[in-house]
Amino acid sequence: MHEAPPPGRPVLSVRDLVVVFDGPHGPLRAVDGVSFDVWPNEVLGIVGESGSGKSLTMLAVMGLLPPGARVESGSIEFRGRDMVALPWEQRRQVLGKEIAMIFQDPMTSMNPVMKIGRQLAEAIRLHARELSRAQVQARAAELLALVRIPDAQRRLTAYPHELSGGMRQRVMIAMAVAHDPALLIADEPTTALDVTIQAQVLRVLRRIRSQVGASMTLITHDLGLVAESADRVVVMYGGRVMETGTVEQVFAAPAHPYTAGLLASSLRVDGPLDEAYAIPGTPPQVDARPAGCVFSPRCPVGGHRDLCRADKPGLHTDEAGHGVACHYSGETSAWVELSRRPSDAAVGT
Amino acid sequence: MPVAEAPPVLLEVRDLHVEYRGRRSDPPVRAVDGVSLTIRQGTTLGLVGESGCGKTTLTRSILGLTKATSGSVVLRGQELVGLSRRQLRPIRPGIQVVFQDPFSSLDPKMTVHDVIAEPLRINGRYSSERVQELFAAVGLAPEMGDRYPATFSGGQRQRIGIARALALEPDVLVLDEPVSALDVSIQAQVVNLLKRLQQERGLTFLFIAHDLAVVRYMSHSVAVMYAGQIVEHGLRDEVFTNPQHPYTQSLLAAVPVPDPARRAERRGELVLEGEPDAAHPPSGCRFRLRCPRAQDACAQTTPGPAEASVSPTHSAACFFPGPA
DSSP: OOSSOOSSOOSEEEEEEEEEEEETTEEEEEEEEEEEEEOTTOEEEEEOOTTSSHHHHHHHHHTOOOTTEEEEEEEEEETTEETTTOOHHHHHHHBTTTEEEEOSOHHHHSOTTSOHHHHHHHHHHHTOTTOOHHHHHHHHHHHHHHTTOTTHHHHTTSOGGGSOHHHHHHHHHHHHTTTOOSEEEEESTTTTSOHHHHHHHHHHHHHHHHHHTOEEEEEESOHHHHHHHOSEEEEEETTEEEEEEEHHHHHHSOOSHHHHHHHHHOOOSSSOOSOOOOOSSOOOOGGGOOSSSTTGGGOSSSTTSHHHHHOOOOOEEOTTSOEEOOTTGGGHHHHHHHHTSOOSOOOOO | OOOOOOOOEEEEEEEEEEEEOOSTTSOOEEEEEEEEEEEETTOEEEEEOOTTSSHHHHHHHHTTSSOOSEEEEEETTEEOTTOOHHHHTTTGGGEEEEOSOTTTTSOTTSOHHHHHHHHHHHTTOOOHHHHHHHHHHTTOOGGGGGSOGGGSOHHHHHHHHHHHHHTTOOSEEEEESTTTTSOHHHHHHHHHHHHHHHHHHTOEEEEEESOHHHHHHHOSEEEEEETTEEEEEEEHHHHHHSOOSHHHHHHHHHSOOSOGGGHHHHHTSOOOOSOOOTTSOOSSSTTGGGOTTOOHHHHHSOOOTTSEEEETTEEESOSSOOOO
């Protein structure tokens, strides 16, 4: 964990990224000027609700945007290479090797009619064609041991549907780290899992990541997951970065009203049991985003003010690396105090 | 908390068993294995458990959608198990359900007004005033009535589902993961709505969820289910602040907490090994193969639901209960 960015160069550097969709009335800016860095050996949490653009941002990094979406402007630099301009042939050499992905549901990213062992072998051989059959087998067994799959030999001959969700996700992690990637992109890797299984998979992921020495971006809607697994966090809303900083900075003293509201509305197993604060309204659809600050219609701090409705705030980062995109961020802490006042609406027993 | 007269029991489940038979040579899967629960009028019972624990089967058998193998479900003093479909018909409106995904449970070709009016029409109780009243109760604008479900957000669709379930003034509202598909900022809205409706109308909820945090906000009492059995049962604060069963404790410890300051402390906590296998439960206690406290006795006999009685309202199915 670090307070300021560590020395060296970022593994991944995204600047002013704009991703557009073709809509019936012209292009829609689904990702609207996003910038962040991923430093060596760190976990960057990208947190946001549906429609925030968090997944699209990372799909753009990988060059895997869905049909109809494209990078309109901005830059994506991975280990000194410009990923936007990189031809597909060269990008293919990067994906699955230097950048590896872990998705929410392994069932949709695995071949359902191919045995686990063969899929793992394919993932190994894809970027290491020189390996002999025996070497591939040995590497597959080694990887399964790394993710602590019990009875690994028997699992190699199983089909994906014969494994539990937790075991499938472990296989997915094994495939992802087959070539010691520099960057792991994990998109809601444990959302489909039960909470005790999630804890197991997170532990496996944490251990493996430190062994391989990979950086990771963890895309999730779960603030708890970010607080427990990430070093730094990017909070996205409506296609833009609202706030960024170390998890300590952002969770202990949220500077953006959206972050503060999200934390206040999170239901927790610890802490007070007052009536939960609920951010009013709903996140905007991509074709109905307001002018000015995209959060202003729901904002309890500055939303009613002309400046918020007219002018889109940029991300301002202080010396300690804590960035916030809000015209009135100085008023957020006072609002947090107010929202924490106990109410008398708690459930009685 | 003042000791008030406890409200009457509205729904009682007693020693309920549901078995699924596969191949003749295999033993039947005991999806629900001797479950007993009571829900008092105007309160919420939170039923929590992971996938495959049998909470859906239990709910379906309470609703009369899955046949119970044995046991009893009593609603307002009336036994429901063993009733024919025809005998159930007049009782059915008394239990209504709100499902996880409101979109899949709403007819896409019906306007929202008709979706909410349908149960009233079927029962000959339709009036447009009643529909308007339901719109207002769940915080939907009346002019939304002409629109179709697809044009609503997830949170609004869940409000529609709640309005429809309330239309016939049910005795018990079964809420089956009603907020788990919603965004964080919307979850709190729907939870607050449900709590307000309960206070205003004295509603009785059976709240089913895998998310302990949501259960904590919603429930007066809590039942924790594992492999077909209730392993711990008590008032909310009893279960959350003084859990006795090692499974409840592991479940609570596994929920991520949005507080980086607690990270180091939480990483030291126990991570439960293994996975439940509902189709092939071990002898004795069904949790014992994953349990850090298991001893020989746990393999010999199955602990009863009230094996450890902590208080008149709090019990755990464990031979070695106690704080973590």
